[in-house]
Amino acid sequence: MDSKILMTVFLSFVPVLLLLSSTEAHVEYGAYNKTCPRAEQVVYEEMANILATSPDLAGALLRLHYVDCFVRGCEASILLNSTADNKAEKDAELNKDVRGYEVIDRIKAKLDEACPGIVSCADIIALAARDSIRLSNGPNIPIGTGRRDGNGSSASDVPLNLPSASANITLLLSLFAKYNLTAKDLVVLSGAHTIGKAHCYSFSDRLYNYNGNGSSDPRLDANYQTVLKQQCAPNDMTRLVGLDANNATAFDLGYYSGLSQKKGLLTSDVALLDDATTNAYVLLQANNTSTDQFFADFAMSLMSMGKIGALTHGKGEIRKQCSVLNPAPPPSPPPSPKSASPEMRSAFSSVLSASVVLSYFFIQFY
Ligand code: HEM
Ligand SMILES: *[C@@H]1O[C@H](CO)[C@@H](O)[C@H](O)[C@H]1NC(C)=O
Ligand SMILES: *[C@@H]1O[C@H](CO)[C@@H](O)[C@H](O)[C@H]1NC(C)=O
Ligand SMILES: *[C@@H]1O[C@H](CO)[C@@H](O)[C@H](O)[C@H]1NC(C)=O
Ligand SMILES: *[C@@H]1O[C@H](CO)[C@@H](O)[C@H](O)[C@H]1NC(C)=O
Ligand SMILES: *[C@@H]1O[C@H](CO)[C@@H](O)[C@H](O)[C@H]1NC(C)=O
Ligand SMILES: *[C@@H]1O[C@H](CO)[C@@H](O)[C@H](O)[C@H]1NC(C)=O
Ligand SMILES: *[C@@H]1O[C@H](CO)[C@@H](O)[C@H](O)[C@H]1NC(C)=O
Ligand SMILES: *[C@@H]1O[C@H](CO)[C@@H](O)[C@H](O)[C@H]1NC(C)=O
Ligand SMILES: *[C@@H]1O[C@H](CO)[C@@H](O)[C@H](O)[C@H]1NC(C)=O
Numbered sequence: 538m539d540s541k542i543l544m545t546v547f548l549s550f551v552p553v554l555l556l557l558s559s560t561e562a563h564v565e566y567g568a569y570n571k572t573c574p575r576a577e578q579v580v581y582e583e584m585a586n587i588l589a590t591s592p593d594l595a596g597a598l599l600r601l602h603y604v605d606c607f608v609r610g611c612e613a614s615i616l617l618n619s620t621a622d623n624k625a626e627k628d629a630e631l632n633k634d635v636r637g638y639e640v641i642d643r644i645k646a647k648l649d650e651a652c653p654g655i656v657s658c659a660d661i662i663a664l665a666a667r668d669s670i671r672l673s674n675g676p677n678i679p680i681g682t683g684r685r686d687g688n689g690s691s692a693s694d695v696p697l698n699l700p701s702a703s704a705n706i707t708l709l710l711s712l713f714a715k716y717n718l719t720a721k722d723l724v725v726l727s728g729a730h731t732i733g734k735a736h737c738y739s740f741s742d743r744l745y746n747y748n749g750n751g752s753s754d755p756r757l758d759a760n761y762q763t764v765l766k767q768q769c770a771p772n773d774m775t776r777l778v779g780l781d782a783n784n785a786t787a788f789d790l791g792y793y794s795g796l797s798q799k800k801g802l803l804t805s806d807v808a809l810l811d812d813a814t815t816n817a818y819v820l821l822q823a824n825n826t827s828t829d830q831f832f833a834d835f836a837m838s839l840m841s842m843g844k845i846g847a848l849t850h851g852k853g854e855i856r857k858q859c860s861v862l863n864p865a866p867p868p869s870p871p872p873s874p875k876s877a878s879p880e881m882r883s884a885f886s887s888v889l890s891a892s893v894v895l896s897y898f899f900i901q902f903y
Contacts, residue, residue: 564847568660568683573652576682577664583644584668592786593777595669596733597637602666603729603842604635605659607716608698610846612687613658616641616859619692629695634736640665641859658859659684663843673732675788676832680843685853688862702739703804706811716845718838724815725838728822728831730806731792732785734777737769740802745771756807758799778802790822790831797823 569576588595605615608626616638619625626632641661648656660682671677700712713723743754744766753762761782768778779785781792782800792806796819801807809815822831854863
């Protein structure tokens with residue numbers, strides 16, 4: 538056979554292959570390039586407006602992405618309201634301090650002016666988290682989009698997946714490992730606590746009742762303990778304290794230097810000193826003059842976290858309102874032959890790949 542013909546056959550497959558691979562399920566850079574080219578810009582502008590008047594919300598929005606991803610995946614289950622017969626994640630005890638929901642609704646409204654019904658609530662959360670970091674003097678992290686919104690939310694999933702403020706290192710490592718996140722991911726992502734605040738009750742056991750007998754945590758610097766006691770009376774239910782004793786508004790290395798100086802706020806922060814890998818990372822960053830490595834590491838780990846359980850293409854929906862599921866569609870007609878299922882596409886793709894390899898060998902032989 539003429540190798541030119543084979544080459545032509547081969548080349549004619551290339552666009553088909555590219556098309557098929559672009560419809561495979563994944564979180565990718567610029568998923569809205571064509572459908573909503575200004576999406577990321579719209580989110581950034583709205584976040585800049587919101588944080589200019591409420592800088593405290595930067596931490597809240599970054600945390601929202603984490604609590605979303607760790608329970609059912611990054612599919613906006615955290616945003617769903619409870620209903621008469623279902624208690625949703627946001628009403629779980631561990632999530633009672635999660636805030637910033639109204640920010641998501643504001644951004645959603647802006648996006649619906651620019652391109653109605655295109656951008657998912659899960660992507661709004663991820664983009665808002667990314668912009669919170671950038672607007673706190675942190676890195677501008679490129680993140681993938683294309684997540685779609687999930688179809689449920691259950692408060693009972695929360696304690697199985699989210700560690701509490703008093704979690705030890707064993708529990709932290711095992712909860713992260715469930716999502717293939719390593720000890721390094723744990724110590725890097727905990728670095729998010731370089732911004733944002735915690736309620737007094739999230740750590741007051743360390744001040745007033747550490748061993749259940751009225752003593753305080755020996756792993757808390759004595760001067761810092763005095764400062765914290767001034768801010769937090771024993772049963773304070775409302776006050777907020779910066780998680781990073783050095784500077785809770787800047788995305789910097791202050792969280793790690795604080796930890797190395799016994800100024801970690803939560804028991805779960807201090808726990809990072811109890812594992813060789815996480816301890817070494819804390820000490821490496823504690824006195825560092827450059828944020829380069831932390832920023833690069835954070836970008837990598839955030840990307841891994843942002844892929845957990847993401848629903849792409851065929852799965853999930855684009856919610857009309859982030860706090861409620863779309864109304865159920867009318868019963869669907871039998872599947873149309875035109876729209877190939879992901880399984881069919883992948884089978885077709887394998888056949889094509891095999892034929893490309895075969896063509897290549899033919900070209901070699903003739
Ligand atoms: C390692 C396990 C983690 C634990 C046990 C934990 C626990 C907590 C707790 C107890 C608070 C304070 C809540 C309050 O009292 O209002 C908090 C706040 C926060 N968390 Fe975490 N967290 C963890 C990991 C993460 C991760 C991976 C991220 C993001 C990548 C994150 C981002 C934040 C932020 C930004 C805040 C401040 C929230 C605000 O200002 O409203 N956390 N976290
Ligand atoms: C969107 O555009 C950016 C910048 O040109 C590019 O890096 C990215 O791959 C594009 N994504 C898609 C899905 O087209
Ligand atoms: C969801 O709950 C919040 C807070 O209770 C409420 O403000 C919001 O209107 C609810 N969303 C819908 C669509 O009802
Ligand atoms: C860590 O916490 C878990 C869950 O609370 C507990 O079962 C375990 O005994 C603790 N491990 C250590 C070493 O304290
Ligand atoms: C974690 O990695 C294992 C092995 O590579 C894989 O089988 C599993 O699906 C992954 N789990 C998640 C949650 O990504
Ligand atoms: C509380 O318990 C710890 C550990 O068991 C002990 O070291 C400490 O002395 C006790 N403190 C008081 C005030 O009894
Ligand atoms: C914290 O960092 C921000 C941003 O770099 C800076 O503007 C602010 O002055 C710092 N605050 C303190 C108390 O150092
Ligand atoms: C950081 O520098 C201070 C002052 O030089 C020093 O006391 C401390 O041990 C250093 N910490 C680390 C983790 O290297
Ligand atoms: C600072 O971090 C770099 C990597 O960014 C590392 O090679 C270096 O050892 C660290 N410096 C100090 C003083 O810890
Ligand atoms: C909810 O979504 C999951 C994941 O896409 C899917 O497997 C399941 O069938 C859906 N359930 C309902 C009731 O739509």
